[in-house]
Amino acid sequence: MMWPSIVLLTFVTLQRLGELVLARRNTAAxxxxxxxxxxxxxxxxxVALHAVWIIGLWLLAPGRPIEPFWLAIFMGLQALRFWVLATLKDRWTTRIIILPGAPLIRSGPYRFLRHPNYAIVAGEIATLPLAFGLPxxxxxxSLFNAAILHVRIKAxxxxxxSAMILK
Known part of the structure; x- marks a missing residue:
């Protein structure tokens, strides 16, 4: 059966494309x-890492059975992703954008982690392929993402x- 994997990949692809539109709008504002x-x-x-990740999944995953355990974890991560978006609202973007004078967000998942979105993305990059049996x-x-996140989080x-937001 191919349709469950196609539905899941379509969901993720449309989600990522929608987030790019939202990020561009928020960045411009x-x-x-x-x-x-x-x-x-x-x-x-x-961007290239995420694009190749999705393209690779489209090439390898259609028709593969979906592991319910990993799918459940991935879907739980989606709920957390929406929590991050709802918390950051118009300050959410895919770039590192500093708004002078704006306080650091400390509500929602940011009460528990400094960078919850990066933890969620790391989880997604691992769990979606695992859901398709692609360890x-x-x-x-995950290794490539960890290298990029190391640079990104440090920056x-x-x-x-330097903006005197973090204390």
Whole structure:
């Protein structure tokens, strides 16, 4: 049966495309309010990683059985993703955007983790391939994602500290 994997991949693809539209809108609005982007050098690599991850899943996953355990974890991560989006509202973006004078968000999942969105994405990058029975794919992309997140989190923390937002 191919349709369950196609439905799941379509959901993830449309979700990511919708988030890119939302991120562009939010980024533009933040820039009109005086926000600036920090450390944009790694952004194309991050976009490429996510694009290749989705394309790879489209090539390898259709027709594969879906593991209910990993699917349940992935769907739980989707709920957490929506919690992050609802918490950040118009400040959510896929870039590192610093809005001078804006307080650091400390509500929602940010009460528990400094970077919950990155933890969620790391979980998604691992669990969706595992849901399709692709453990090597999950490990390879998790390692690449960890390398990019290392650079990104370091740059974001430095930017927040220099903006005197993080204490």
């Amino acid at each position: 933040l820039r009109t309010r005086g926000a600036r982007e920090v450390a944009p050098e790694h952004y194309p690599l991050m 090597v794919f999950a490990v390879v992309f 974001e923390n430095a930017a927040l500290e």
